[in-house]
Amino acid sequence: MEITFLGTGAGLPSKERNVTAVALSMLQELNEVWLFDCGEATQHQLLHTKIKPGKINKIFISHMHGDHIYGLPGFLSSRSFQAGADRPLTIYGPEGSKEFIQAALKLSYTHLTYPLTVIEIKEGLLFETEAIEVYAKKLVHGVPSFGFRIVEKDKPGELLVDKLKEKGVRPGPVYGEIKEKPSVTLEDGTIIYRSDFIGSPKKGRVISILGDTTYQAAHKEFVKNSDLLIHEATFAADKEALAEDYFHSTNIQAAKIALDAGCKQLILTHISSRYQFSDMDAFLEETKEVFLNTSIAGDFSVFQL
Amino acid sequence: MEITFLGTGAGLPSKERNVTAVALSMLQELNEVWLFDCGEATQHQLLHTKIKPGKINKIFISHMHGDHIYGLPGFLSSRSFQAGADRPLTIYGPEGSKEFIQAALKLSYTHLTYPLTVIEIKEGLLFETEAIEVYAKKLVHGVPSFGFRIVEKDKPGELLVDKLKEKGVRPGPVYGEIKEKPSVTLEDGTIIYRSDFIGSPKKGRVISILGDTTYQAAHKEFVKNSDLLIHEATFAADKEALAEDYFHSTNIQAAKIALDAGCKQLILTHISSRYQFSDMDAFLEETKEVFLNTSIAGDFSVFQL
Numbered sequence: 001m002e003i004t005f006l007g008t009g010a011g012l013p014s015k016e017r018n019v020t021a022v023a024l025s026m027l028q029e030l031n032e033v034w035l036f037d038c039g040e041a042t043q044h045q046l047l048h049t050k051i052k053p054g055k056i057n058k059i060f061i062s063h064m065h066g067d068h069i070y071g072l073p074g075f076l077s078s079r080s081f082q083a084g085a086d087r088p089l090t091i092y093g094p095e096g097s098k099e100f101i102q103a104a105l106k107l108s109y110t111h112l113t114y115p116l117t118v119i120e121i122k123e124g125l126l127f128e129t130e131a132i133e134v135y136a137k138k139l140v141h142g143v144p145s146f147g148f149r150i151v152e153k154d155k156p157g158e159l160l161v162d163k164l165k166e167k168g169v170r171p172g173p174v175y176g177e178i179k180e181k182p183s184v185t186l187e188d189g190t191i192i193y194r195s196d197f198i199g200s201p202k203k204g205r206v207i208s209i210l211g212d213t214t215y216q217a218a219h220k221e222f223v224k225n226s227d228l229l230i231h232e233a234t235f236a237a238d239k240e241a242l243a244e245d246y247f248h249s250t251n252i253q254a255a256k257i258a259l260d261a262g263c264k265q266l267i268l269t270h271i272s273s274r275y276q277f278s279d280m281d282a283f284l285e286e287t288k289e290v291f292l293n294t295s296i297a298g299d300f301s302v303f304q305l
Numbered sequence: 306m307e308i309t310f311l312g313t314g315a316g317l318p319s320k321e322r323n324v325t326a327v328a329l330s331m332l333q334e335l336n337e338v339w340l341f342d343c344g345e346a347t348q349h350q351l352l353h354t355k356i357k358p359g360k361i362n363k364i365f366i367s368h369m370h371g372d373h374i375y376g377l378p379g380f381l382s383s384r385s386f387q388a389g390a391d392r393p394l395t396i397y398g399p400e401g402s403k404e405f406i407q408a409a410l411k412l413s414y415t416h417l418t419y420p421l422t423v424i425e426i427k428e429g430l431l432f433e434t435e436a437i438e439v440y441a442k443k444l445v446h447g448v449p450s451f452g453f454r455i456v457e458k459d460k461p462g463e464l465l466v467d468k469l470k471e472k473g474v475r476p477g478p479v480y481g482e483i484k485e486k487p488s489v490t491l492e493d494g495t496i497i498y499r500s501d502f503i504g505s506p507k508k509g510r511v512i513s514i515l516g517d518t519t520y521q522a523a524h525k526e527f528v529k530n531s532d533l534l535i536h537e538a539t540f541a542a543d544k545e546a547l548a549e550d551y552f553h554s555t556n557i558q559a560a561k562i563a564l565d566a567g568c569k570q571l572i573l574t575h576i577s578s579r580y581q582f583s584d585m586d587a588f589l590e591e592t593k594e595v596f597l598n599t600s601i602a603g604d605f606s607v608f609q610l
């Protein structure tokens with residue numbers, strides 16, 4: 001999995017940071033790329049990455065504020081002219097998503113070349129596939145705002161082929177049988193116990209990506225034990241009152257959630273334009289005092305997981 | 306007057322050109338800046354110019370294609386947070402403009418800090434002030450698309466103060482009288498004829514800015530004798546059939562209009578991303594064979610008039 005930040009600012013674009021969008025590439029795992037929020041000029045930002053719009057097949061919208069959705073009409077339209085443009089796209093967003101997209105496309109005489117589905121979401125399990133589950137939770141932001149928890153399912157261990165060969169069991173249909181059944185009796189009478197020839201299961205990863213929100217201790221339950229938590233940090237610690245007034249969080253509040261929820265890694269984004277790049281060292285140091293494994297995202301920051 | 310091109314590409318943003326927007330600064334003349342079209346990320350482009358969003362008090366939308374309007378919601382929202390944010394803004398656009406803007410603002414919970422008026426336009430005189438007239442004309446683009454003709458009114462000549470002083474007429478209320486009346490008799494009986502003491506009137510300038518359009522000889526009437534014609538040139542001359550299929554123009558067609566209409570200067574914009582910057586020398590040379598005083602706009606090109 002690879003996470004690319006396409007916009008890491010709050011409210012307005014600045015010369016340093018575009019408005020919000022994050023891409024989660026799961027090309028190796030699922031041959032899919034998911035987008036979380038789509039602020040204005042997200043399609044422009046993508047031009048400077050290796051992510052192909054046609055590979056993006058799911059978009060999650062945390063909330064309907066302009067800095068998180070105004071890039072949708074342009075992204076959707078332009079995707080019709082790019083490689084993979086026949087690939088279906090599903091958007092998961094709050095109430096109003098459908099009307100917003102339909103109005104923008106209709107009034108601009110836009111006809112997409114691919115099937116588009118817009119699903120207006122509620123709290124709970126959004127969907128489940130063989131490999132993954134995605135959950136949504138309502139946050140607190142003055143308008144409906146959601147967080148997303150992406151849970152990769154554990155993968156059963158691999159068959160220990162070398163160990164079987166050592167034991168003299170030659171490749172063939174029997175390998176499949178060993179993988180399926182608790183035990184298999186070979187023609188010579190030997191009993192093979194699966195547990196002896198299967199590696200340990202591969203633990204699925206958990207990524208939590210929260211939309212704009214004020215601090216709520218209760219959020220820790222939703223992001224519990226995440227391998228990665230992506231959390232907004234519009235303000236530094238000394239602006240806690242301001243953060244509360246505007247339904248946003250400080251770096252320290254984000255760090256507290258990460259700590260209390262037992263997360264492994266925290267990435268801060270949605271940084272107010274009152275802060276310059278030159279303020280970021282202090283911003284980060286302050287956060288690390290509460291949660292050590294913290295990074296601050298910049299536009300085009302890429303993280304591997 | 307100063308013209309700043311904020312986006313000069315066609316259809317999709319590219320690394321070289323953003324989608325369409327042109328700013329006409331008349332700060333000295335009217336203390337106003339007008340915007341023509343507002344493609345996605347126009348507010349981002351403005352960050353790299355000296356134009357203040359709060360100074361923009363009129364926006365003209367040529368047509369409702371996404372590459373000309375998707376930057377509106379973001380521009381309108383962000384303007385609320387900038388200097389001059391209480392200044393009224395009027396948008397002149399085709400049918401659908403009102404619904405597009407209302408839907409985007411409503412569904413994103415956006416409350417502007419300034420009075421916004423959206424006027425859906427028809428052909429003819431859009432408005433007239435003491436200093437200026439603006440006309441609209443329907444072009445041919447598959448969807449309603451307009452061209453705009455901005456006509457600065459002629460200014461009466463200035464009083465020739467030095468000449469009056471030479472003649473022994475001293476500054477005072479009589480100067481106003483001389484300016485107002487065809488002739489004035491001074492106390493000593495001298496008759497002053499206005500025509501002798503007024504400089505020549507300052508001819509108003511005419512700027513024509515056309516939206517996307519296919520070639521129509523009839524357009525020359527609308528842009529007649531323009532000091533400056535801004536015309537789309539999506540394709541080069543050898544793609545005339547393609548231009549017609551997609552309701553666009555070639556560089557040569559734009560040049561023919563400029564020539565036949567007796568325009569003084571032609572600036573080409575809305576260049577397809579099939580052309581690179583490195584193709585522009587040939588593109589321009591070809592155009593100049595028909596109309597010599599031609600330029601090709603790039604993003605952030607500035608022209609004085």
Ligand SMILES: [Zn+2]
Nearest residue numbers: 010011067212
């Ligand atoms: Zn936001």
Ligand SMILES: [Zn+2]
Nearest residue numbers: 315316372517
């Ligand atoms: Zn266009």
